[in-house]
Amino acid sequence: MILFEGPWTFLSLATLVTMVAVAISILVASLRVMRGPSLPDRVVALDLVGLLAVSVISVVAIATQQPVLLDAAIALALIAFLSTVAFARFIEWQGEKAE
Amino acid sequence: MIWVEVIAGVMLLTGAAFVLVSAIGVVRFPDVYMRMHAATKAGTLGAGLMLGAASVVFGELGITVRSFVVFFFLLLTAPVAAHVLGRAAYYANVPRWERTRLDELAGRYDEADATPGEFARPAARATDDIPYP
Numbered sequence: 590m591i592l593f594e595g596p597w598t599f600l601s602l603a604t605l606v607t608m609v610a611v612a613i614s615i616l617v618a619s620l621r622v623m624r625g626p627s628l629p630d631r632v633v634a635l636d637l638v639g640l641l642a643v644s645v646i647s648v649v650a651i652a653t654q655q656p657v658l659l660d661a662a663i664a665l666a667l668i669a670f671l672s673t674v675a676f677a678r679f680i681e682w683q684g685e686k687a688e
Numbered sequence: 689m690i691w692v693e694v695i696a697g698v699m700l701l702t703g704a705a706f707v708l709v710s711a712i713g714v715v716r717f718p719d720v721y722m723r724m725h726a727a728t729k730a731g732t733l734g735a736g737l738m739l740g741a742a743s744v745v746f747g748e749l750g751i752t753v754r755s756f757v758v759f760f761f762l763l764l765t766a767p768v769a770a771h772v773l774g775r776a777a778y779y780a781n782v783p784r785w786e787r788t789r790l791d792e793l794a795g796r797y798d799e800a801d802a803t804p805g806e807f808a809r810p811a812a813r814a815t816d817d818i819p820y821p
């Protein structure tokens with residue numbers, strides 16, 4: 590983390606606070622993944638976790654001064670969207686099979 | 689450039705606040721549909737603010753274009769994913785909150801027609817005096 594090696598600036602402090610907040614958000618969202626009473630609850634929470642992973646990537650790109658990491662954010666957003674749609678189709682197919 | 693750092697830091701902190709509120713909403717709301725409301729809108733805004741902060745910090749054209757591509761991709765896909773997931777949850781008969789008072793879809797979907805492969809058509813209305821728009 591290059592940003593944290595020099596003296597403290599406003600940006601490095603804000604980056605640190607943001608990292609902690611996003612980490613807490615991921616923990617809280619995975620609480621719903623574990624606890625959610627139905628499958629759509631878990632899928633919603635997993636979608637949020639994917640979005641939070643995109644945020645983590647952009648914050649880490651700022652902290653390490655490596656803008657190449659934003660390419661991974663593109664791929665991760667794409668995969669999160671595709672997995673959500675696939676889960677939604679699976680839920681519909683499951684409901685159809687049960688009837 | 690101290691002002692660039694201040695702008696980027698404020699964007700980061702605002703995005704963190706939105707993301708945290710969205711995660712708390714996913715846990716605290718009583719219903720799948722309300723949880724979807726929390727996760728989709730506030731989460732997209734928070735992630736978009738963080739991507740904007742990255743583009744402000746680096747300040748190059750290629751990086752700005754890249755982060756805006758990610759943001760517009762999130763902006764395009766979040767409503768689509770939420771709609772598909774809400775439709776699936778409605779078909780799967782996920783229980784709504786007990787104090788939900790309005791279900792505008794009740795009786796308007798043909799249960800037999802809602803196959804996963806095709807779009808569901810609204811069922812015929814009992815009163816035909818109001819035409820569909």
